[in-house]
Amino acid sequence: MQQMDGTADTPELEQLYKDFEANNMTPLWTQLGDLMPLQPSPAAIPFVWRWKVLHDIARRAGHLVPVGRGGERRAIALANPGLPGTAYATPTLWAAIQWLEGHETAPEHRHSQNAFRFVVEGEGVWTVVNGDPVRMSRGDFLLTPGWNFHGHHNETDQPMAWIDGLDIPLSHYMDVGFFEFGSERVTDYATPDISRSERLWAYPGLRPLSSLDPLVSSPIPAYRWEYTDRALAEQLLLEDEGHPATVEQGHAAVRFSNPTTGGDVMPTIRAEFHRLRAGAATQTRHEVGSSVWQVFEGSGTAVLGDVEHKLEKGDLFVVPSWVPWSLHANGEQFDLFRFSDAPVMERLHFNRTYIPGENK
Amino acid sequence: MQQMDGTADTPELEQLYKDFEANNMTPLWTQLGDLMPLQPSPAAIPFVWRWKVLHDIARRAGHLVPVGRGGERRAIALANPGLPGTAYATPTLWAAIQWLEGHETAPEHRHSQNAFRFVVEGEGVWTVVNGDPVRMSRGDFLLTPGWNFHGHHNETDQPMAWIDGLDIPLSHYMDVGFFEFGSERVTDYATPDISRSERLWAYPGLRPLSSLDPLVSSPIPAYRWEYTDRALAEQLLLEDEGHPATVEQGHAAVRFSNPTTGGDVMPTIRAEFHRLRAGAATQTRHEVGSSVWQVFEGSGTAVLGDVEHKLEKGDLFVVPSWVPWSLHANGEQFDLFRFSDAPVMERLHFNRTYIPGENK
Amino acid sequence: MQQMDGTADTPELEQLYKDFEANNMTPLWTQLGDLMPLQPSPAAIPFVWRWKVLHDIARRAGHLVPVGRGGERRAIALANPGLPGTAYATPTLWAAIQWLEGHETAPEHRHSQNAFRFVVEGEGVWTVVNGDPVRMSRGDFLLTPGWNFHGHHNETDQPMAWIDGLDIPLSHYMDVGFFEFGSERVTDYATPDISRSERLWAYPGLRPLSSLDPLVSSPIPAYRWEYTDRALAEQLLLEDEGHPATVEQGHAAVRFSNPTTGGDVMPTIRAEFHRLRAGAATQTRHEVGSSVWQVFEGSGTAVLGDVEHKLEKGDLFVVPSWVPWSLHANGEQFDLFRFSDAPVMERLHFNRTYIPGENK
Amino acid sequence: MQQMDGTADTPELEQLYKDFEANNMTPLWTQLGDLMPLQPSPAAIPFVWRWKVLHDIARRAGHLVPVGRGGERRAIALANPGLPGTAYATPTLWAAIQWLEGHETAPEHRHSQNAFRFVVEGEGVWTVVNGDPVRMSRGDFLLTPGWNFHGHHNETDQPMAWIDGLDIPLSHYMDVGFFEFGSERVTDYATPDISRSERLWAYPGLRPLSSLDPLVSSPIPAYRWEYTDRALAEQLLLEDEGHPATVEQGHAAVRFSNPTTGGDVMPTIRAEFHRLRAGAATQTRHEVGSSVWQVFEGSGTAVLGDVEHKLEKGDLFVVPSWVPWSLHANGEQFDLFRFSDAPVMERLHFNRTYIPGENK
Secondary structure (H helix, E strand, O other), X not given: OOOOOOOOOOHHHHHHHHHHHHOOEEEOOOXXXXXXXXOOOOOOOOEEEOHHHHHXXXXXXXXXXXXXXXXXXXXXXXXXXXXXXXXXXXXXXXXEEEEEOOOOEEEEEEEXXXXXXXXXXXXXXXXXXXXXXXXXXXXXXXEEOXXXXXXXXXXXXXXXXXXXXXXXXXXXXXXXXXXXXXXXXXXXXXXXXXXXXXXXXXXXXEEEOOOOOOOOOOOOOEEOHHHHHXXXXXXXXXXXXXXXXXXEOOEEEEEEEOOOOOOEOOOOOEXXXXXXXXXXXXXXXXXXXXXXXXXXXXOEEXXXXXXXXXXXXXXXXXXXXXXXXXXXXXXXXXXXXXXXOHHHXXXXXXXXXXXXXXXX | OOOXXXXXXXXXXXXXXXXXXXXXXXXXOOOHHHHOOOOOOOOOOOEXXXXXXXXXXXXXXXXXXXXXXXXXXXXXXXXXXXXXXXXXXXXXXXXXXXXXXXXXXEEEEEEOOOEEEEOOOOEEEEEEEOOEEEEEEOXXXXXEOOOOOEEEEEOOOOOEEEEEEEOHHHHHHHOOOOEXXXXXXXXXXXXXXXXXXXXXXXXXXXXXXXXXXXXXXXXXXXXXXXXXXXXXXXXXXXXHOOOOXXXXXXXXXXXXXXXXXXOEOOOOOXXXXXXXXXXXXXXOEEEOOOEEEEEEEOOEEEEXXXXXEEEOOOOEXXXXXXXXXXXXXXXOOEEEEEEEOHHHXXXXXXXXXXXXXXXX | OOOOOOOOOOHHHHHHHHHHHHOOEEEOOOOHHHHOOOOXXXXXXXXXXXXXXXXXXXXXXXXXXXXXXXXOOOEEEEOOOOOOOOOOOOOOOEEEEEEEOOOOEEEEEEEOOOEEEEOOOXXXXXXXXXXXXXXXXXXXXXXXXXXXXXXXXXXXXXXXXXXXXXXXXXXXXXXXOOXXXXXXXXXXXXXXXXXXXXXXXXXXXXXXXXXXXXXXXXOOOEXXXXXXXXXXXXXXXXXXXXXXXXXXXXXXXXEEEOOOOOOEOOXXXXXXXXXXXXXXXXXXXXXXXXXXXXXXXXXXXXXXXXXXXXXXXXXXXXXXXXXXXXXXXXXOOEEEEEEEOHHHHHHOOOOXXXXXXXXX | OOOOOOOOOOHHHXXXXXXHHHOOEEEOOOOHXXXXXXXXXXXXXXXXXXXXXXXXXXXXXXXXXXXXXXXXXXXXXXXXXXXXXXXXXXXXXXXXXXEEXXXXXXXXXXXOOOEEEEOOOOEEEEEEEOOEEEEEEOOOEEEEOOOOOEEEEEOOOOOEEEEEEEOHHHHHHXXXXXXEEOOOOOOOOOOOOOOXXXXXXXXXXXXXXXXXOOXXXXXXXXXXXHHXXXXXXXXXXXXXXXXXXXXXXXXXXXXXEOOXXXXXXXXXXXXXXXXXXXXXXXXXXXXXXXXXXXXXXXXXXXXXXOXXXXXXXXXXXXXXXXXXXXXXXXXXXXXXXXXXXXXXXXXXXXXXXXXXXXXO
8 A cells, every 4th residue: 555655655555646647636645745734835936037137138129120010018027037938027916127228118908907007217107097108217116907008109319128017927817817909009198297087186185076986996096106105204204203104214115006995006016116215124024915115215124034235226026925024224225116916815814924923 | 532633622632732742752643743844944043254354253252261181172153042041153163263362372182073163364374183283374274084193383473263064063963973082282383385184185186095095074184275276266167168177157166075085075075166157156055964164265145044145255144944045246256265064964974965046 | 250160250251151052052162071071971771670570561562452563563672761851772772572462563674774583482483584584492582783673573372572673773863763664564474493594594603605795684584592592501611621711711602794794793782691600700800981781690780880780581681882890600500681782882993891890 | 237037147247146155045036937937827737627537536546545644635636738847737736536445444534634535425424523424415505614523434335535635735835734633534434414513604694602702713613515506506597587696697606715714714715506597607817826726517618828729527727827718618608616725715815806908
């Protein structure tokens, strides 16, 4: 008789395993440790992509690869070395640099996948969401939730690059995605400073009476840097004045939220902005679920697992599930944008956090 | 035998009714029509209070009645003539004009009752909410939800008046109120333009990571006129541009909301701001639940039941449950603040609306 | 100048108070203590009604007062002596004994008010809810949530009495009620053991795929004594076996719940069944909100405020808001049915409980 | 210049693609059609496993492979031929036949993954969940939600087989799982007919007052066949009597639900039981998300995609995302158990259903 650990072998056992295979059956006992590890054991690895490299390569793609119907977007994904053969940052999250030359248009389409843009530098592009042109500027966080038509156009002579974030890996894995082509051009080339949806929705605590039901995703198409910056600055000032406001000493942070529910901006993606005071550091955290960070301003270090990474403006890094991470500002203020799959973890009740030194 | 309508009479019946009374019993059949009418039949009546009168009388109270511990507030309630012996605007809502002389302080206390202030004119007073000074200025809507300590002080030489709204009638009826005295002076006489809670919370769609749970009441202590005005103006502009934004033609409106839930600012009170374009009118509505309105700017008319009332700046009126109402702007833009018990109706599932001419 | 406590007086003050009254204004400072007491100070008093008395008087009403269209129900309400002139058990709750002679029919109607029946003894009546006949038997708890048509008919030669509970006082106070007459006879005189809605809904943890949305009120029309009794008995047995199951030592209790939400059976009324082991007692509790209890079986005592009341089968008593209460079984098991306005308190966030000796 | 469809080629382009690869970057435009298809395009295929084959092979494994610590369970998974190299029925769902010889024990452990058992035939095994022994009998649906310790033991001389369902594939993909070994034997070898948790929880609409908060997963450890069968039978009888009760003509169905929320039994898995009257058929449905079915009794056919499959008792089949399916009873009543990842789809708002002939 075979032991469950695999020792011993007989012709009957050999035949049994052959019959498993012939009948599309797989025993659990030979796979258990891999399938159900003692703690999350991700194939994805912590990794850093340098903005200078990404930007340089994207610039070259801008010269060599046209944008248009079919390929749809000149977006180049961050491919986690632990997930070979994929274009995934983590098993759930897609992160890409998108590049648009001066006066180019990326055509309109829509898809089930939830998407956002974050602008680490530059300006001059408008994203047209369901016909509503939304200006993209440095520091802005912009939404195109699932099944909203969207296209981009560059109004200037200069190229512009930004970050796209989507739930493509999870959507693809679970076979949930629909896709529909729209106009080959954007449907409105106007370039207003502020979109119609912002004019309707982007006020503190005010809701239009014409739309009172809770919405699955946030109706605010652009979270402007002006407010994010001010909110973070005020948290640090309040801390200086002796009032509770920050997450931990010297660490201010805001979460982008859906004003109709108070929850995350989209059902699968959480987005936050973090600011560390010069000299400040976060605690080390293990979290179920994965995230992608981009340095927005300043420099500092991230400790991912056991490895310390020096980070400059624009650098991106991923934190796979349960890999311990901490951030450290050095001589200057350190600003970072983060997105993660935390809403998935929370909605499915898989979320768990462990901070060494605190109670589990 | 007696009929259920009360005709006929016998000694046995007389004895029965005596025994009901002697044993603290009351038959339903003699009261049914009153207790369970075919539709809401409020004792409260539609009524208008003139701001000029309220203000003049409050001014005299300012000279004659001191404010201080015991009486607590120089607030004079709108007493619905249909509810004699009470100080209630409606069975659920309290509305009062509060008056504070120059350099006066109304002492701190807290209570279960939910409260707000609305400022139709004036400035110079700060409400201190749990130690956080909140400036009160024209057009601002200010919260002191249940069990938050609060006091007021007037920083100037001039008196200031505003409107208080509370759920005192409902709380009193249901025996739910607790009250606690605090400092006889306010705990912080600072006069910042913007309170600490606004610095933490009053941004479009941003939440501090230090407070992520849903809150029963909104953490925004002041909804500033600047944003309310802009939101209403934009709705009308969007309507002009051909986009859906208003409640009905020429009628812009916002609801003050709790950014942690998207719902009402407090569990028992809804607050809204309405703007009618010159010449515009609302549909006639019957609604379960009662509300109080104050004209903020402009003039117009309200039709309450069958009666038309001309309204000027500052005038207040009540709409009892199910009394049909409509608003009409005349030659100028007509701005009104409204508060109501709608969250109570909705949470208890008694809400119902009927618009004659539409399907019930 | 007058003090806020009302001392001192001048002609100017007298005129001020006259002008208040003439202009439908009421100062807060003269009413504050009554309107906003330090803790709930209900007018309703704790009170006991004896089942023998209720039953005897109801029996006489059965002989003297016909039931039929107009009066609708031969129901006699418990009128709290602290609420003179009303037919209310508490400010929010109505409790009545209803009596139906043999072969009588109480006609069909519907109303916004939520209603239930509880049967302390007897059988032979069916309540027809939206055309679905529901048998009423000893120990059963039966629902007719707001706006469901319902009538009753007695299939036997014998009279039957039961308890009606409704939110009439709250509905009347808030002006929310609609009422509609239906058939003068019940629409179905069938007398099945089990109603159609029970056949569809009354299973542990099973929902019909034909109705998957959450429902405002429970779709189970009758909670049968068989299950209630078994659930309570098992809790005490589990306690005997050393497992957590009871609320406190010797005190088993179940809440009737809406299987589509897990919450209360109706938006305004909570219903529970409590069983105390012989010799057991509850802690003393102060609770915001009011409740009505009926002894179902056994005898014991209730301490309401400072007064101890001996209780027999069928006796009813009320506990107004914040009045401390405890129950004590003596030589035998003590079974009690309870209903309360707790869902109102919780939905409006006025709920609070204090157990002396525990932390507030 | 290269076209987005990939035609044309230059040395610069070649170098660009090399640099993509060297820098862990992947262009979207070459993968778009695969990553974001027009509609879900699952790799998993519709497939049928025959119970006779599964049972025979599992019986042989019972003789050849011991059960015990390390391998933990003698469970053999249904491996979808479209997902080679995995042991997955679908990308999200695991389904296995588990076999326990007479008097064997499968040791206790717990894991984040949510699990259930369904018993198509046999009896004699108890699953011990957190120390509470739960009898397993034909037709029962049994829960072991995430992080509950559980083991199995066979009290009889005869082997027993049943179906395990888990969210292992999704949990593994998303890196969310924790695992902990417990006792090598079950902690309680008692063999009660009914578990303690059923005694506390398995009543229609009754909740113990000792546990009133909503629970993430259902506290009912076993949904007994007696109730499932009765609920389905009553739906068909009600249909016969002319009342709405079934999903569609001749098709009765119940969903197993969490009595504390009314929702699904676990956050990631939905479970239902379906009964088709002889001669009845379901509509054809496309659904986002995947499911696994097992025939419980009777025979019939399933049309999956374009292929018709004849089904006998115990046969299992999978329906990948968006593959159209319908069921057809032939000469006899057709009973099927189903589980699916629908709660995942709904919580992440990816759910969509299309019924040809109805509006999308």
